[in-house]
Amino acid sequence: MTTSTQPEQRRILATAIPGPLSLERQAQRKAELANGLGTTMPVFVDRAGGGILVDVDGNHIIDLASGIAVTSVGAAHPAVTRRIAEQAARFTHTCFLVTEYDGFVDVAAALNRLTPGDHAKKTALFSTGAEAVENAIKIARTATGRPAVVVLGHAYHGRTNLTMAMTAKNVPYKQGFGPLAPEVYRVPSPYPYRWPSGPERAAEEAFAALKDIVTIQVGATNVAAIVVEPIQGEGGFIVPPPGYLKAVQELATEHGIVFVADEIQTGLGRTGAMFACEHEGVVPDLVTTAKALAGGMPLAAVTGRAEIMDAVAAGGLGGTYAGNPVACAAALGALEAIESEGLVARAREIEERVLPRLAELVVAGSVVGEVRGRGAMLALELVEPGTTQPAPAIAKAVVERCHEQGVLTLQCGTYGNVIRLLPPLVIPFDLLDEAIDVLVDAIRGVR
Ligand SMILES: Cc1ncc(COP(=O)(O)O)c(C=O)c1O
Structure with a gap:
């Protein structure tokens, strides 16, 4: 699945995220682009493939977004x-x-x-x-x-x-x-x-x-x-x-x-x-x-x-x-x-691997109200502990913590309180496990 044209399939934190070169480009972006264009993770990407995005500062970021469910086969599949x-x-x-x-x-x-x-x-x-x-x-x-x-x-x-x-x-x-x-x-x-x-x-x-x-x-x-x-x-x-x-x-x-x-x-x-x-x-x-x-x-x-x-x-x-x-x-x-490459079955394997780990987070008094989804389309709904009241600020804090740690996750939901996971279906499992470790730590550390 991974070829020599793809970046090394390993999380590498070369600088703070965003790093200096991304920050420089952010300033230019602000001057040149319309405000109405949002951004989730303020890094500029240089290369991508498999389960990794490499930014212009050399950080290797684990991709749990697939460009919003697009690069299921990775961002540079040879086929x-x-x-x-x-x-x-x-x-x-x-x-x-x-x-x-x-x-x-x-x-x-x-x-x-x-x-x-x-x-x-x-x-x-x-x-x-x-x-x-x-x-x-x-x-x-x-x-x-x-x-x-x-x-x-x-x-x-x-x-x-x-x-x-x-x-x-x-x-x-x-x-x-x-x-x-x-x-x-x-x-x-x-x-x-x-x-x-x-x-x-x-x-x-x-x-x-x-x-x-x-x-x-x-x-x-x-x-x-x-x-x-x-x-x-x-x-x-x-x-x-x-x-x-x-x-x-x-x-x-x-x-x-x-x-x-x-x-x-x-x-x-x-x-x-x-x-x-x-x-x-x-x-x-x-x-x-x-x-x-x-x-x-x-x-x-x-x-x-x-x-x-x-x-x-x-x-x-x-x-x-x-x-x-x-x-x-x-x-x-x-x-x-x-x-x-059997990627439909691989989506099911991703669910089997990830969902039980996320489900462990749903306990009394947790910020995680529910985990749900199918295949490689999985999510956690974050709430004020002990209630079902949506907690968008907590979701944002978790997502930002993941980003700092080199794991790209996305927020969604009508109330902005859902963290969604959309890894490329080709993501190596060790990378996926590591990304979930980072996510779980971020959730445990948020309160
Ligand atoms: C279910 C669904 N329909 C339609 C769209 C719109 O697609 P596009 O952004 O390519 O116009 C999206 C995009 O996220 C979507 O998730």
């Missing part, structure tokens, strides 16, 4: 970089809407094969996740002739106008950016840890609320699509209770509503199944993918039932860069690595 180089040397762009190339069709065929269900499927490629979600809605609206879109509380679907409306959290994603797209309706997320009448009631009561909103308040004949993340990502790695997704999918089918699984963060092996829907035996009508699809290159897709995908007339879908040939080449390399 990806070789194909990128070969393709770039042949041509970088034609625009698939102008003249065609094999890579686009090959990626579509791979997604048609890999996504859940053995029905006839078709795919359209785009560049970003938000674009894929927008296009899934365009397709669903055309196929049904209906306007409404139903989404969940705690959802995250992107930053474009429609996907911003579909996203739940206001600050920082929506504040001041309105008016937002209309015809988006929100139903409660079945968030087991925070469900008012207890986790065991979440599936049934959340489904009843969804059914009421879909069939009575909006009217099922107005609903084009119900869009769900099979594990909610930015909202806090919320795993829906068993049976919920299946019930929603069946309701959608009963009423001719397109069931869209947004697998942009969960898809392509991350959760220990090729698609997270598979854990629940759910076959979506449409699936959106991006992130891990192309090993770090911008590529996204909508894949689904052929008759739904074909509803939009020629010319209605596309984009200048949609399915760029270099990104498609990268995707073929990433998919080859995921399949040939």
Whole structure:
């Protein structure tokens, strides 16, 4: 998995983090870049690969982020970089809407094969996740002739106008950016840890609320699509209770509503199944993918039932860069690595290795209220000890402590109190264990 082109797979603290060279660049960044661009860990990266990011000061940082669930195969997998180089040397762009190339069709065929269900499927490629979600809605609206879109509380679907409306959290994603797209309706997320009448009631009561909103308040004949993340990502790695997704999918089918699984963060092996829907035996009508699809290159897709995908007339879908040939080449390399290196199974091994260690932190009076997740998509929800009150400041302190120690972790959650772990699936296990040691120490040291 690791080749000589990849950095040494070892945590090295060469300087304080951030080091002097990163700090110098931060000053320049501040002068040159718009304030609206945030940053999680203020280091500039020089090289990356496997489970390591090397910053400009020579620090080797253990990567528990994968560029937000993108570099599942690592940031410089040879199967990806070789194909990128070969393709770039042949041509970088034609625009698939102008003249065609094999890579686009090959990626579509791979997604048609890999996504859940053995029905006839078709795919359209785009560049970003938000674009894929927008296009899934365009397709669903055309196929049904209906306007409404139903989404969940705690959802995250992107930053474009429609996907911003579909996203739940206001600050920082929506504040001041309105008016937002209309015809988006929100139903409660079945968030087991925070469900008012207890986790065991979440599936049934959340489904009843969804059914009421879909069939009575909006009217099922107005609903084009119900869009769900099979594990909610930015909202806090919320795993829906068993049976919920299946019930929603069946309701959608009963009423001719397109069931869209947004697998942009969960898809392509991350959760220990090729698609997270598979854990629940759910076959979506449409699936959106991006992130891990192309090993770090911008590529996204909508894949689904052929008759739904074909509803939009020629010319209605596309984009200048949609399915760029270099990104498609990268995707073929990433998919080859995921399949040939058994990375879906490896995500399950990561869960088996990490989850029990995190679970030990959930004791009476702990800042860790819950640990959850699937595969290599794991999270800790931090709370004020002895309560379920979200503790974002504690989460921030833990994340910062990890960063100082050369371990990149991310915060998420509607309340900002969730620490999420998204290691590359290729991360060496000794590195993973060491990163978890650092995280556990940071949590134990925080209070
Ligand atoms: C579930 C989900 N949908 C959509 C998006 C938007 O993807 P992008 O940032 O590529 O537009 C994301 C990004 O985090 C996501 O997690």
